[in-house]
Amino acid sequence: MKILGEMFLTFMQVGGLTFGGGYAMLPILQREVVEKRGWATDEELTDYFAVGQCTPGIIAVNTATFVGQKQAGVLGGIVATLGIVAPSLVIISVLAGFINTFAELAVVKNAFAGIRVCVCVLIFNAVCKLWKGSVKSKLALAIFAVVTLGSLFFDLSPVLFVVVAAVLGICLEQFAPAARKSKKEGEV
Incomplete structure (x- = not known):
C-alpha cells in the first residue's frame, strides 16, 4: 500500500x-x-x-x-x-x-x-x-536522422514513425552483425 x-x-x-x-x-x-x-x-x-x-x-x-x-x-x-x-x-x-x-x-x-x-x-x-x-551507435543515429527528416518534411502520424523506426532497428541490427562479421573475416 x-x-x-x-x-x-x-x-x-x-x-x-x-x-x-x-x-x-x-x-x-x-x-x-x-x-x-x-x-x-x-x-x-x-x-x-x-x-x-x-x-x-x-x-x-x-x-x-x-x-x-x-x-x-x-x-x-x-x-x-x-x-x-x-x-x-x-x-x-x-x-x-x-x-x-x-x-x-x-x-x-x-x-x-x-x-x-x-x-x-x-x-x-x-x-x-x-x-x-x-542514440548510442551509428545505427541509432541513422534511425534518428531518418525519423527527424521524415517528421520535418512529411505530415505523417507519429505512429508511422515509431513503426518505421522499429522496423529499421530490427533490419539494421539483423544485417549489421553479418556486415561486421564479413569485415572482420576480411581483416584476418
Missing part, C-alpha cells in the same frame, strides 16, 4: 505542477520516475514514451500507467493514472466557469506566452537527456 500512496502522490504532483500538456510533463516524469525514485531506467522511460505516443490518449497519462503497472501491477497502473489526471480534472472543473472572463486579459495572455516558452525549454532538456540514453 505504501508504494501505491507514493505513486499516487508523485503522479498527482507531476499532473498538478506541469503546464503545457503531455510533452511538457516528460522532463518532470524523467526526473521523478528515473532520477528520484528509480521506478524505471532512461531506456524504459523512452520506450514508455514511444508506446504512449502510439496508443490512444495523452502521452503522459499512458506513461504514468505503464510505470504504475510495472511497479505494482494493474492496481499500480490505475493508481498512477488517477494520480496524474486528478489535478487536471479539478483545475479544469474550477477554471471552466471563469475562463471566458479571464482569457482575454492581457496579463493572462502574457503569462501563457511565457509558459509556452518555458515548456519548449523543458521539452528540449528532456530530449537532450533522452538522446544520451538512446
